[in-house]
Amino acid sequence: MDSRSIRLAVVPGDGIGPEVVAEGLKVLDALGLKIEQTAYDLGATRWHKTGETLPDSVLEEIRGHDAILLGAVGDPTVPSGVLERGLLLRLRFELDHFVNLRPVRLYPGVTTALADTRPEDIDMLVVREGTEGLYAGAGGVLRKGTPYEVATQESLNTAFGVERVVRYAFEQAARRPRKKLTLVHKNNVLVYAGDLWSRTVDAVAKEYPDIEVDYSHVDAATMFFVTQPERYDVIVTDNLFGDIITDLGAAVAGGIGLAASGNINPTGAAPSMFEPVHGSAPDIAGQGKADPTATILSVALLLDHLGLTAEARKVEQAVADDLIERQGAWAARSTREAGDDIAERVSG
Amino acid sequence: MDSRSIRLAVVPGDGIGPEVVAEGLKVLDALGLKIEQTAYDLGATRWHKTGETLPDSVLEEIRGHDAILLGAVGDPTVPSGVLERGLLLRLRFELDHFVNLRPVRLYPGVTTALADTRPEDIDMLVVREGTEGLYAGAGGVLRKGTPYEVATQESLNTAFGVERVVRYAFEQAARRPRKKLTLVHKNNVLVYAGDLWSRTVDAVAKEYPDIEVDYSHVDAATMFFVTQPERYDVIVTDNLFGDIITDLGAAVAGGIGLAASGNINPTGAAPSMFEPVHGSAPDIAGQGKADPTATILSVALLLDHLGLTAEARKVEQAVADDLIERQGAWAARSTREAGDDIAERVSG
Numbered sequence: 245m246d247s248r249s250i251r252l253a254v255v256p257g258d259g260i261g262p263e264v265v266a267e268g269l270k271v272l273d274a275l276g277l278k279i280e281q282t283a284y285d286l287g288a289t290r291w292h293k294t295g296e297t298l299p300d301s302v303l304e305e306i307r308g309h310d311a312i313l314l315g316a317v318g319d320p321t322v323p324s325g326v327l328e329r330g331l332l333l334r335l336r337f338e339l340d341h342f343v344n345l346r347p348v349r350l351y352p353g354v355t356t357a358l359a360d361t362r363p364e365d366i367d368m369l370v371v372r373e374g375t376e377g378l379y380a381g382a383g384g385v386l387r388k389g390t391p392y393e394v395a396t397q398e399s400l401n402t403a404f405g406v407e408r409v410v411r412y413a414f415e416q417a418a419r420r421p422r423k424k425l426t427l428v429h430k431n432n433v434l435v436y437a438g439d440l441w442s443r444t445v446d447a448v449a450k451e452y453p454d455i456e457v458d459y460s461h462v463d464a465a466t467m468f469f470v471t472q473p474e475r476y477d478v479i480v481t482d483n484l485f486g487d488i489i490t491d492l493g494a495a496v497a498g499g500i501g502l503a504a505s506g507n508i509n510p511t512g513a514a515p516s517m518f519e520p521v522h523g524s525a526p527d528i529a530g531q532g533k534a535d536p537t538a539t540i541l542s543v544a545l546l547l548d549h550l551g552l553t554a555e556a557r558k559v560e561q562a563v564a565d566d567l568i569e570r571q572g573a574w575a576a577r578s579t580r581e582a583g584d585d586i587a588e589r590v591s592g
Numbered sequence: 593m594d595s596r597s598i599r600l601a602v603v604p605g606d607g608i609g610p611e612v613v614a615e616g617l618k619v620l621d622a623l624g625l626k627i628e629q630t631a632y633d634l635g636a637t638r639w640h641k642t643g644e645t646l647p648d649s650v651l652e653e654i655r656g657h658d659a660i661l662l663g664a665v666g667d668p669t670v671p672s673g674v675l676e677r678g679l680l681l682r683l684r685f686e687l688d689h690f691v692n693l694r695p696v697r698l699y700p701g702v703t704t705a706l707a708d709t710r711p712e713d714i715d716m717l718v719v720r721e722g723t724e725g726l727y728a729g730a731g732g733v734l735r736k737g738t739p740y741e742v743a744t745q746e747s748l749n750t751a752f753g754v755e756r757v758v759r760y761a762f763e764q765a766a767r768r769p770r771k772k773l774t775l776v777h778k779n780n781v782l783v784y785a786g787d788l789w790s791r792t793v794d795a796v797a798k799e800y801p802d803i804e805v806d807y808s809h810v811d812a813a814t815m816f817f818v819t820q821p822e823r824y825d826v827i828v829t830d831n832l833f834g835d836i837i838t839d840l841g842a843a844v845a846g847g848i849g850l851a852a853s854g855n856i857n858p859t860g861a862a863p864s865m866f867e868p869v870h871g872s873a874p875d876i877a878g879q880g881k882a883d884p885t886a887t888i889l890s891v892a893l894l895l896d897h898l899g900l901t902a903e904a905r906k907v908e909q910a911v912a913d914d915l916i917e918r919q920g921a922w923a924a925r926s927t928r929e930a931g932d933d934i935a936e937r938v939s940g
């Protein structure tokens with residue numbers, strides 16, 4: 245990767261997506277790496293114009309890249325689910341992003357909504373499964389609009405799908421100082437899926453004797469995120485539970501403006517995709533109010549994924565320094581100014 | 593109800609269940625009501641002895657009561673799910689407790705995990721559906737234990753089931769000063785069920801023109817519980833999302849030791865069941881350390897349900913006064929002393 249350039253597919257998307265992505269790219273540029281960018285105008289505008297969410301030809305083009313940087317997807321003018329499923333989830337599923345990696349970390353200098361919580365209390369890595377569960381799209385509706393309507397959603401879980409993400413999570417836990425892995429599920433109610441997840445964790449755990457293994461029901465986990473976040477190191481969980489607890493994680497770790505994520509295909513058979521956890525926030529779009537930090541931290545995950553570890557640490561350090569300096573006083577800077585400040589630290 | 597006595601089925605259950613139930617009954621006694629109690633020894637001990645969770649004959653006996661007071665169910669010596677599904681969920685389903693009512697309220701004097709949050713910021717009523725969704729038990733497993741295993745869980749949602757709980761939630765919202773109802777779901781991913789829930793809320797809303805209707809995705813809701821809990825008044829949601837957000841709600845409103853719930857069959861065709869949201873907490877069982885407040889507040893919900901409104905308010909007021917007096921200094925009292933203190937306020 246060092247000598248040749250990074251082929252990067254960029255999907256700015258909707259709302260604040262383009263604004264935050266611009267700052268992510270600015271920081272990437274500041275590292276002095278060779279980057280070949282291709283921008284894809286996917287999102288609400290294209291859907292309104294052409295009815296397309298993700299044409300097959302575009303998907304094939306995107307496949308030819310080393311990584312994808314995505315801003316945000318979704319707009320109130322588009323029916324709920326159309327862009328989310330047709331674009332974002334389609335990318336995750338087609339490119340087999342079976343690991344959705346979401347660090348939950350409270351940086352020094354950041355104000356958290358929790359009283360009496362210190363940065364050392366919140367340092368988790370959530371490994372969310374990305375290609376199965378209730379996100380598979382299975383389900384249907386019978387007698388729609390009548391008093392006898394039945395609507396179903398099915399959670400599909402396979403040994404193949406669960407084992408590969410559980411293995412990835414153990415690998416991550418093995419590399420971290422605490423070496424603890426917690427399965428989050430609801431195995432007392434979702435007995436079939438919960439049993440598969442629990443058995444898989446138990447089986448893989450035998451290969452990692454020095455990793456402490458724990459379990460939380462998802463309902464209890466949301467409580468512990470607030471009252472005892474220090475309980476968790478690496479968490480592995482299914483697609484829906486991961487969706488829920490990582491938004492909560494973002495909230496307790498200083499807000500959604502700081503939460504990064506990677507949709508990762510660890511096999512390398514398809515490009516992985518990096519995106520902030522926040523959505524398109526149409527209410528503040530175009531006003532230079534969005535915090536680009538989550539996107540910039542997602543760029544750090546991207547660099548890590550491409551093996552550019554030193555560059556990844558540099559970006560993370562720049563963000564960490566910036567967060568200490570601003571001390572929670574976000575409102576004072578525009579999106580662009582924040583990007584400038586962090587880019588300057590990176591190149592300086 | 594005034595002249596004849598209340599026929600109360602009591603299920604103390606496992607762990608701290610018996611301890612907290614004893615204090616709930618103490619407070620009920622202090623009101624001077626005529627009560628005929630029948631205790632049922634359901635739970636881990638009975639399962640170990642006989643393999644029974646809830647025999648049909650016991651279920652039929654329980655049906656003959658005006659209400660049920662339940663402590664907690666579940667024990668580490670019993671495989672996960674056996675008691676939860678065979679006893680607790682079976683009672684909810686057989687007695688058609690389609691409303692799971694869970695107030696989330698920060699009482700003055702209570703320490704919350706959230707910084708800068710005042711009692712007036714947290715005053716919600718979560719109306720959780722209790723008889724459908726992923727709790728229906730639908731699903732299965734194929735090729736168990738092989739690399740080709742598939743495990744499914746199905747969320748079943750019916751127009752009948754959704755409409756009745758949505759109507760109940762609108763009724764509750766109409767009686768509260770803010771008159772706001774928020775649907776919590778994930779309708780951009782769970783499109784079939786989400787669409788049924790959204791359409792039902794929209795349809796019933798037409799009959800309640802003075803109620804403000806809002807929507808939150810469940811992931812965003814967990815964030816708002818922490819950062820902007822004042823956003824919510826009445827929430828209506830499905831069985832699983834309700835499970836998750838009410839544990840989180842308990843955490844932000846001073847802890848699980850204060851969270852009450854009612855499993856309600858509003859038709860009166862079967863007895864409703866009242867229980868603290870917390871579990872059996874085997875780690876502190878038998879030590880007099882459990883906080884009985886959640887059970888006592890559940891008794892207030894029970895009284896409300898039976899139309900004993902004045903008595904319900906009296907119990908709530910006694911708890912509120914007790915919470916102000918103790919000012920978060922829970923640890924100083926035993927379970928029994930706490931019950932004594934509150935009972936004394938009720939009778940005084």
Ligand SMILES: CC(C)[C@H](C(=O)O)[C@@H](O)C(=O)O
Nearest residue numbers: 328329332487521780781811
């Ligand atoms: C937009 C939505 C489909 C998505 C999800 O549910 O995965 C988002 O909430 C996320 O967490 O990335």
Ligand SMILES: CC(C)[C@H](C(=O)O)[C@@H](O)C(=O)O
Nearest residue numbers: 432433463676677680835869
């Ligand atoms: C014990 C468990 C089955 C139960 C549930 O999931 O409903 C509990 O968490 C609750 O919220 O009452």
